[in-house]
Amino acid sequence: MAAKGASGLSLREVAREMGVVSSALYRYFPTRDDLLTALIVDAYNDVGASAERAAHRVPPSEPRRRFHAAASAIRKWAKTNPNEYALVYGSPVPGYEAPQFTIEPAARVALVLGSIITDAWRESRAEVSEENEASAMKGVLETRNLDAVMPGVPESVRALSLMVWAQIIGCISFELFGHYKGSVRNFNRFFVMVVDEAATLVLPPERV
Amino acid sequence: MAAKGASGLSLREVAREMGVVSSALYRYFPTRDDLLTALIVDAYNDVGASAERAAHRVPPSEPRRRFHAAASAIRKWAKTNPNEYALVYGSPVPGYEAPQFTIEPAARVALVLGSIITDAWRESRAEVSEENEASAMKGVLETRNLDAVMPGVPESVRALSLMVWAQIIGCISFELFGHYKGSVRNFNRFFVMVVDEAATLVLPPERV
């Protein structure tokens, strides 16, 4: 399969990197867009799997460490595969509309962080005074979908989780795309700080 | 000048949108990359100016409202000019290296938020116990550059500001690029929430 090491988004370039003539790819993908879709799905599954492995290496009893592990894995993957990262988290490819079934693999990474948060809230004895806040958040999120993915998590925490997700990817993009040039010197430490702030926002308050 | 309404990043497409033949552009730009640079600088100045106007419409005595105004202006600009937004905040154009002098216009938008934060801290009587925390943050940021841009602001707040900057752009990108499809329903209210969290993180604690 045309999985590993495909960087450019041109069919001919992909073929070139595979050491194969361009028309050979038509045996596997009827069209360029299908190739693109395959690459995107592949990339999503790749980050997703990385994050999952990292998370599973830390016991659920330490949600903050888990959160850090997963986030770092995502960043590491991004830096190792900048092209696939740009493919899925950069600007959409002009003229290409991702088919419906890419949504599931796309959600996989986010779900890793979501699960860590959900598990942590389930374990915590933090009182969830959901009802009175639900009204303030009513209609902001796609509650039905999120019920399946982050069950039992307060609506406000779900919102913060979505925010934090954009924050983490935003930081990685800024680092990779050069927007932090001139302001951040040590990206490793900066990222740790960012993730720690994120964790504080979305994890239940520590029980001392 | 080739300013308004240029969406695609191909020289011929820009020419087409200007109702002009492609070779005509060579009177103004020696090369495609120079055109691109001009478009990028233009886009940066455009968002920057929008944010500045919005910020100046709110008195400095209300930093949180100012912050919201500026952030909303950025989002509004992004939604009105999705192509220029993608050009500057999406994946970098392959094979194109932005020249040094694009950094200044690029900083302009960020500087609007930075100024709001800086002004707020200057006005606030919040104790800045900078020295003891400076050690923890030492070497993380490009302190020399940030001294010029956010003078007198604690190093930790500067770090949070940079994080929050990526968070805001991250959220806008997620909205525009479709990554929030299926999780966020009301983007306006979601964005307000995000910006409010951001403001809370970077503005000095309210004096009651």
Next chain:
DNA sequence: TGTACATCAGTGAACGCGCGTTCACTGATGTAC
């Protein structure tokens, strides 16, 4: 006021290139008897 000439914005044809896609093909591998 009128002619002569320079300036300058834009035209249009042409170039070589990489792209996505097609199509007839080659040659190795697997199966049938």
Next chain:
DNA sequence: TGTACATCAGTGAACGCGCGTTCACTGATGTAC
């Protein structure tokens, strides 16, 4: 064990297209006398 044929992965030439770039050109506008 050996021949005959089907399957299948990949080749290579060709297509039409949009791209960035060049070059000689046209025709309107501005300046000089």
